[in-house]
Amino acid sequence: MGWWQRRRAEELRHVRVMAEEDVVRFGEELTRLGEDAPLDAEARHDFQAALDAYETAERLVDRLNSFEAISAVVDTLTDGRYALACVRARVAGEPLPERRTPCFFNPQHGPAAVDVVWTPSAGPTRRVPACAQDAARVQAGEDPPVRTVRYGEHDVPAWEAGAPNEPYRIGFFSASAARAQVLELKLRMRGEGRGQWGNGLGKPRIRRPYD
Numbered sequence: 001m002g003w004w005q006r007r008r009a010e011e012l013r014h015v016r017v018m019a020e021e022d023v024v025r026f027g028e029e030l031t032r033l034g035e036d037a038p039l040d041a042e043a044r045h046d047f048q049a050a051l052d053a054y055e056t057a058e059r060l061v062d063r064l065n066s067f068e069a070i071s072a073v074v075d076t077l078t079d080g081r082y083a084l085a086c087v088r089a090r091v092a093g094e095p096l097p098e099r100r101t102p103c104f105f106n107p108q109h110g111p112a113a114v115d116v117v118w119t120p121s122a123g124p125t126r127r128v129p130a131c132a133q134d135a136a137r138v139q140a141g142e143d144p145p146v147r148t149v150r151y152g153e154h155d156v157p158a159w160e161a162g163a164p165n166e167p168y169r170i171g172f173f174s175a176s177a178a179r180a181q182v183l184e185l186k187l188r189m190r191g192e193g194r195g196q197w198g199n200g201l202g203k204p205r206i207r208r209p210y211d
Helices: 003-036 041-062 068-094 132-139 164-176 179-188
Strands: 113-120 128-130 149-150 154-157
Touching: 003 041, 003 068, 041 068, 113 132, 128 132
Parallel strands: none
Antiparallel strands: 113 128, 149 154
């Protein structure tokens, strides 16, 4: 295997680790909700949709063998996270969330709740979609912790990662018709943002709350 092939294989390994972690994280959220929340018929329907998305994403990651194939994983996770957000809204007796772009700071947080005006420690002010918790951090004058990915020898914000991560990163936002927005933000935000993410993998066993 030549130098270029070895590099591409290593980059694909990093992308796959990122996908595996997202699937595991989503499964853990499903497990916690399944343990704690009594669900009515509509919430059970949404929970089943989220569970189906988790199981589909799991299968897709298991046979992931190209950068392009990651788009199916992130599309599936985006659908599942929206279904999970609907479950939480029904349990809390709140209106169903709008199907929006995932949280800019960390797509693992699911659909954004609001757009916020954010001024990073380095760079111009911009408007970005954020989950409720990250929006509260911004409003308090804090920089939310951002999702980082491995790119070369460094951990960088997900929006800054280069071509190997492009299908993964953009995939989170394409379902919400925000591809152009993310590309614009990437061009304006090179070198900005900090954050860390773990790497403890292990597929959770999910119990349906209505079993």
